[in-house]
Amino acid sequence: MIDVGRVSVADIEGLRCGSLSIGTVHSLPAFLDLPSLISRFHGTNSGIEVRLRQGDSAGLMGQLRAGQLDLAFLPLLDPPDDIVTRIVACEDMVVATPPNHPLAGRREVTLDELIGYPFVDFDIGWGTRPLIDRAFGLAGFQRRTVFDVTDVETIIDLVSKGLGIALLPETIAEMRTPRIAISEMAEPVICWELVVAHLRGEGSAPVNGAARAFLELLTFFET
Secondary structure, three states: OHHHHHHHHHHHHHHHOEEEEEEEOOOOOOOOOHHHHHHHHHHHOOOEEEEEEEOOHHHHHHHHHOOOOOEEEEEOOOOOOOEEEEEEEEEEEEEEEOOOOOOOOOOOEOHHHHOOOEEEEEOOOOOOHHHHHHHHHHHOOOOEEEEEEOOHHHHHHHHHOOOOEEEEEHHHHHOOOOOOEEEOEOOOOOEEEEEEEEEOOOOOOOOOHHHHHHHHHHHHHHO
16 A cells, blocks of 8 residues: 555656657647647646657657657557557548549549559658558559658648649548549558557556546547
């Protein structure tokens, strides 16, 4: 009981003063308003200094392990044993094309129909690139990527000008119409799983008390 009491006091003190470091991949989807979450957290935990960093998935994982981040929001295909993840959302990927493209507005588009067109995508390791590369690899297809970029707006600009097609999360693509057209994928649809990740503490909770409080707030927003 004494040890439990000490932990509880430490947690309370930690929320009065301390820090919370959050990492995120670029171009978070519209359904995760991270700035609003941070603002809400700061409103009830004003003594906590919140830091935010952006990077690719591999870099964020490295920072988690090095103790430089407490939480990270990222797409993660195969979580390692020392990392705990919780799915924040799972969203279908759609085909983004120029409005006058032969695939524009189509339904039931298959992966083999896409390999004849040049792709615009995130740089290797960034954003949804690992998920898409994996889907094509498992299907035994090889696509041609002609532009490798690090932000979604550049992808949209290049696609809208007819320089390639892209696979994007549905909400991100829908927000950019009518600059681009959207086509639906055939089953099985590629699903982009966004997770929140942290190092494994006692049980499955984060080590940092501020991170635990932030996860509770995230649960509130999800409901």
